[in-house]
Amino acid sequence: MDISTVEDALVTDAKAHLIQPWPTSGQIGAEARSGLMDGDGIYVTDMEGRRLIDGPAGMWCTNVGHRCEPIARTLYDQAMALSYSSPWYTMSEPSVRLSKRLAGHAPGDLEHVFYTTGGSSAVETALRFMQFSNNVTGRAEKKLIIARQGAYHGSTYLSASLNGRPRDHDWMDSASDLVVKLTCPNPFRRPSDMTEPEFCDFLIGELRDVIETRGAENIGAFVAEPIMASGGVIVPPQAYLKRMRALCQENDILFIADEVVTAFGRLGHVFASKEVFDIEPDIITFAKGVTSGYFPLGGAMISSKLLERLRSSNHSDAMFAHGLTYSSHPIGCAVALTNLDLLEQGLLAHAQEIAPYFQSQLKTLEDLPLVGEVRGLGLMACVECVADRKSNNPLALDLEVGKRIDAHCQRLGLLVRPLIHMCVMSPPLTITRPQIDDLVSILRQGIKLTMDELVREGLWRG
Template identity: 45%
Template sequence: MTQLKYNTEALRKKDKDHFIHPFTDFSTFNKEGSLVMADSEDIYVRDSDGKKYIDGIGGLWCVNVDYGRKEIAQAMADQALELCFYTPFGHVTTPPAAELAAKLAELAPDTLNHVFYGCGGSVANDTAVRIAHFYFNQLGKTSKKKIISRIDGYHGSTYMTMSITGVKFDHIGFDQHEDLVHNISCPNPYRRPEGMSTEAFCDHLVQELEDKILELGPDNVALFFAEPILGAGGVIVPPQGYHKRTLDVCRKYDVLYVSDEVVTAFGRLGHFFASEDEFGIVPDMITCAKGLTSGYAALGATILSDKIYDVISVPQAEGSLFTHGFTYSGHPVSCAAALKNIEILEKESICQHAKNAGDYFEEELKSLASLPIIGDVRGKRFMICLESVANKETKELFPPKAAVGDRISKRCQKRGLIVRPLAHMNVLSPPLTMSKTQIDVLVSILRESIIETTHDLKEEGYL
């Protein structure tokens, strides 16, 4: 254990007294406080007491090229010294913002050639809504406002994007725009109706989307939001053919298809963008963030098709402006980080490595499905979820008070591995540079932690 230069208790007190964390569990926060993460290298992080962990969640789906990349830090420092910031409003740009927009257009599918910058995934999805409404207003289709998303889809935590998010647990105590947003079923094959084949389940899901559009009225529906693989809702891979068929339904009724690639882009599935390369679709918009800079700086982007841009780029009235944007849209330091991050991904063939090592990661984690409480191991490459169940035959869940996801996570942490608990699930999304040896260590720790958790659950009468 490396001794670092921090006073952990003092930091924990300052944090507890003043820092309101995203997704805080106030039932435990005041007692437990925060783990102070203070140092990093490669795929590892260290806390303020010097304990080292494998970062099995990649920061939060985002540290794709791993930690401690001096070239990214240097690119950011150089840009900050040269031009730390200048307003993007009106007709002003900076070299990194212009270069990155062109690079994203090159990497994105087909006619997605136009980039609007924000500060993260929530803002990118919020922007998608605002632009879509503006687009249909320009076309005179002013009633096309409503949004369709999936139960267990996650799209952000602004007021708008949390309304679009279909993870019902996240809505407890908060308001949302219920009339504007309408949910359809989660495309989770593991939880499909009993006796229904995967193919029939896909048919059902596609028909449900079409029925929802018809119920709301095609003239009233503007957008369908879909993560290629649902992330925070439990790493759910829809049935084969689902994306292509839902896109066809959207095309039929002039509904814009937003592919939320905040998690799946920039190598997590082995491609810069997964929509076309992995799932065979070219959506109307792609939203991205996280892996865009590998977490080195805050940046998000909404990438628009020529079809949309050609409409929104026509002045709506004499002297009018396209009045959407943010002070930090296209921030030059963040764009410099993204450009260097993409350069590393290309130069080191990290997407190809993510395919090869990711297939191994997926295969090794799926071996854990033989353990008594693991009902499903799902996902693809470096994006995997383990779902724990009390009964593998019936898929019955443990009661919430068993806190099985938390138990597994805490046992992993004691052994030097960070995994993410989501109720009865545990999610892994580590840096894409992991070696097979590092993967073996991760899987071994996770296996030991699940076995220990299973023993405790038996002792306490949950099994």
């Protein structure tokens, strides 16, 4: 059977049977998307046989690259040794060993981990733990959650309620009564009359005002991605996170760092909170890169102080009635251990060494009139397109600009992640300088072709 016949069959079957994530109602259950057939290193091959650089590393997660033999062997070996164990009644050696390894990398007293199946369930776990903890310690009213505009924290009910992107809530219900949204800490979108330090002062003042207005006794947690990933790789002002952490600490508000994207090498460290941003959260959530996407696994690192508070309460019989069938999955934990080996044995050092080159080469794209800003840190970056550089307004094409660039890039040999008028890059950590040059060259061509297209259609003056 030739590849075109396989492609036609997959497209037909997908439209007939597969419900894709994040579908529109007009296409739900009747949609086929771009198909990938295999991968190797930083590359994937699509249904048409084209070899593409995997610019988003799947979904921020394929950190060690595709077709990694040590991880593939671990999957097989662990499945043959112990394929599953119930976390309700038993524990496995890989889960215990991984817990110890993660505690050794986590900042402060984050010495305990609750395993989940991914990022959404990790954030959900952290929030449910906050609620449980405050109930047990006699502070049942301390439940408000502070999040931020532009943030993304997941797709479960509570985690999705934190999301700060308008489309996430247009047609979906949420626990909006439990959440307070602060201003997105995006320096590129700050008021034109504010310097970046003044913008940071404004953001800190906003949190202080919310605490005073709502009352610290009613606020349970502040949840923040160190870098807003799906919001467009928003790198906050210098010292912003450290000052927010201090304000939370002063008011007994849990600081939950959502490191689902920034952990496991994306910023050059296993966890970025302390090493990059100089903060020690009360809880860190993680997923994605913990197994480099080879197996669904996530978790929440929890402070020893919080657990000691529970153990010393007057309700020793209070049950944290929360768990998942695949918590502490032995295969996932075994894969994560091998993944950590690879990171510690040179991949973290490589990511730290290659990141400045990655950022500087992408920054050269700012000479293109369509590009308003290229921003990022480590091996994650965003190219934001604008209608004009005076107003920095996005193009009036809504979702189409990023999609247009992605379509051109795919024909040229690169996958990007389109986000409305933005393109996100977060390649596997194994990427080399020549491969970065290829990525940037193709992205430049894709943006130029999009510019020409927009001018021809009368949608942009250039």
